[in-house]
Amino acid sequence: MPLRCALLDDFQDVVATDLVDWSPIADQVEVVSFGTHFADEDALAAALAEFDIVVTLRERVPFPASLLARLPRLRLLIASGMRNSVIDYAAAEEHGVTVCGTASSSTPPVELTWALLLGLARGIVEESGALRSGGPWQSTVGVDLHGSRLGLLGLGKIGSRVAQVGLAFGMHVSAWSQNLTAERAEEVGVERAASKEELLASSDFVSVHLALSERTRGLLGAAELALLKPTAYLINTSRAAIVDQDALLAALHEGRIAGAGVDVFDVEPLPAGHPMRTAPRLLATPHLGYVSRANYRTYYGQAVENIQAYLAGSPLRQLP
Template sequence: MKIAVLDDYLKVAQGLADWASLKADVKFFHDYIEPASLVKSLAGFDVIVAMRERSRLSAELLGQLPELKLIVTTGLRNASIDMQACKERGIMVCGAPGSDDGGKGTAELGWALLMALANRIPQEAQNMREGHWQTAMTPVLSSKRLGVVGLGKLGQLMARYGKAFDMDVVAWSPNLTEERASAAGVRRVEKDELFSGSDFITINLVLSASTQGIVDAHSIGLMKPTACLVNTSRAGLIDQNALRSALESSKIAGVGLDVFDVEPLPADDPWRRVPNALLTPHLGYANPENFAAYYPNVVQAIAAWKKGEPVRVID
């Protein structure tokens, strides 16, 4: 049996699980494989281990991998896998959960981005290196308004952090009720009010057909010129062109992004040159605790499948 472990950028997968117990030929791919090269790289493998939402396993690709029988993805869902194509070709897909942190790693990163934007840490740190001193004043968060778009587990964590800093926390999502908002200790407002009245906005929705582009040009246009936005969820939730334009024309103060339409972000991508954009390379889930759980659960899933007793099958 041949197993391909994709997108092991940090070269940690081999040391985090007992791959030898599978008695298989395991190959670890440390570099991102361009889509045009995936067929050649993955030909002949029986099992693919996919790091959630990195390399895209499209219907076209899967149709050219006749030996493939099993995909195991870290996490319990992966939008980069064409599930319908897997079903049609009889390829089983199983999940491998990470640590049971309830999304704390992603929420903590989101809050770090918000704090860095509020205090202009990237700019002031660079200014210090260049010999400057105190080039701007930065606001306190207390009494500022935090707008939380999406009040699921991540949104609730961000709301809790905002309340801990004595912020005025409001929330909106397409299906959010006043009762659910109240239970989370925040106030529900309409979408336009959230975008027009918030000093900081954090995006915490699941990407779906109904939420694609939900932060549109109109919403971005309502934001204060002093406001900042943070997105640690999915790039597709936001109109990227409208967001970039707002930053380039100084219509909003800043943005913290951990997610992008194309990942890894190409070296020449325009986002790398956008002013007041604080960018991180999808670090939200890439923490030691998660990865130390992901890969042993991957090995367990492959072993269970070999025995004919598959676990955590994703339909």
């Protein structure tokens, strides 16, 4: 009897099995794709009870000790990316579950960051909607990127590439993080802001590119958002918890900032009645930062490799 492998959150309808050749493990593993999200632990435990292997996308589905204890057949858990904060690694080890990761490209979130920023700056959604519905011809006035200031919270792999695009547009680019050095800023070719507060107050566009940790959770709250210019835009393609969601909603509803581009949310997928679905001045996408053909080929191609290696007794890319 073959082992059973579950692919979670395959919202694009078996895109995981369409983009990657799973035939190398077909004789040993039955692959089942789930296109709907399991919203609670009971539903997840029931759905996965008969699976030996689970492939999960990013950090959307937590695997705490309580869930792992309810999955006695589970032996291999594969997460996309090499960092996952919602898996209890100690509990996985206790229950005999091997946890592995995959590579993940920084290119898709860089590109989506600019899609959101440009969409906000040029009123793309409003103008396209008006054109298609017979509305007014030209109803917005675009914001020029050239000569404006882009402030980056974080200058790592993604932030530094966002910076290079900003420089190519002729923007003044500055950056800040708790560990950013003047040498690193100079290496990337940007200014190092003296403080988070200075960066927020001086920027026309602020883009978040920090890893979620206890130091960055809630980094932008009501007091920080109040420092932004009323003409400024905030873009977050990193982690929702870095920005206080209630404070952001208040700023948008009250018109204290020009707008926000958001790809990450406190609950994913967003419930139908979630206030982020109807907030004004918000350009929102359903966590598309990592969703690209090349990234999916990497995730699932390496998932196949991880399964092969595990079955051969030599697991690859083990986490943490």
